[in-house]
Amino acid sequence: MDLEDTLWTVVGAGLILLMLADVFHTLLYPHGSGPVGRTIMRGFWLLSKKLRGGASPIAAPLAMAAVIGAWAGLAAIGWALLYLPHLPGGFIYGEGVPRRGDFAEALYLSLVTLSTVGFGEIVASHPLLRLVTALQAVTGFGLLTATVSWILQTYPALSRRRALAHQLNLFREAAGPSGIASLEPRHAAGLLEAMARNVASVSIDLLSFHETYYFHEVEQRGSLPATIAYAHRLASDAEGSRNAELRFAGRMLHAALNDLADVLRGKFGHSGTTSSAVFDSYELHHKHRRRPEPR
Template sequence: MDFEGVLFTAVGAALILLMVADVFLTLLYPHGSGPVGRTIMRAFWRVSSKVHGGASSIAAPLAMAAVIAAWAALAAVGWALLYLPHLPDGFSYSNGIPRHADFAEALYISLVALSTAGFGEIVAIHPVLRLVMAFQAVAGFGLLTATVSWILQTYPALSRRRALAHQLNLFREAVGPSGLASLDPRHAAVLLESMAENVAAVSIDLLSFNETYYFHEVEQRGSLPATLAYAHGLASEAQGSHNPELRFAGRMLYAALDDLAEVLRGKFGHVGNTSSDVFDHYELHHRHRRPPERA
């Protein structure tokens, strides 16, 4: 193999490793996201914000589709570069199939192997190439399974976030302007502890599924950025109560909100010296205004 063949092989192997690392960090690593996926998600978010004057509800789904396409492209091009130095002598062609030694031919072979279609008109001869093609077919099936798993994991996390926002909005409508004072302290403590558990679950979701951050809610009732300030106010009010159970629940909710603010600050670049400042910046970034308080 000449220098050009070695170069193609090295670049192809690097692209394959990048794809594998990105899929691993996005789907299997509990607190990370791959560089390719993260870059694409952020790019779609920023472009959508500039074009629409605010975040778009279709930006994140389109970005996820783009990430999946990027994984497939990295795999297809990477393996094509591995095959290119061995064309056409390293492969057996069926009768009537023209023999080419260009990148288009290598990409075709790579796509057939990746999709596990296996047309059979072009078959590797060398034992190593045969193993490489077989491994690519396995990787193609694994990539398909991984993308389906990614989608199935993402939307339950979004549902938990939306459920928390709805819970806070329902609570605000139920208690009215009097707030926690209209409730029995013990009952209020139970409700706030439930909210604290849900806030903690959302924090874990944002750490494990970074892509869920970029989903913008069309309806304000399901928007967590628009309701976190209210939750923060409830935690402060509860901590000033004379009832020890309600004070404890307030501290739990306050601690859960602080953890969420730290995730937003550390993972997604929101600024603010206090949790309240971070939530304000989060709300502004998602272009949701809070509904006016009822009189």
């Protein structure tokens, strides 16, 4: 191969490695997200806010589709660049198939192989090229499976976040302006401990599924940014109680909220030295007004 062919091969291998690294960090690494996926998700989020004056509910689903398309595009172009230096001499063409050695031919071959269609009118003749095409087919099947799994794992995480927001709203409506003071202390402690567990689950979901942060709720009732401040108020009220069991539940909820604030501060750039300030920034970022407290 000459210098140009070597360059295409290196660039193609780099694109394939970038795709694999991004898929690994997004789907397999439990506390990370790939640079490509993270950039696309944040880009769609910021673009929707700029165009609409606020986040759009369809921005995140569209961004996920764009991430999947970017992975497929990186894989298709990367392998096409690997094939390009070997076209047409390194491949056997079927009868009536024109022998071409341009990028369009290499991209067609790559797409057919990646999608595991394998028409068979163009077949690699060199053993190493045969191995490369087989590896691409396996990668294509794995990429399809991985993206389906990604989608199926993302929406349960969103459901847990919405469930916590609904739980907080139901508690606020049922307890009224007096909050936990209207409940028997042991009962209130049990409810706050359940909330703490749910808050911890949301924190883990945001770490494991970075993209769920960018989903904007249509219904304010299901929006955690609009309701999480109420959980902070409940924790503070419980910590000031005379009942030891309720104070413990308040500390437990406060600790879970502090962990959530650390995730929002560290992973998503929210400012604030206190958890309350971080939650205010979180609410503002999602453009949901906090519901007024009942009087």
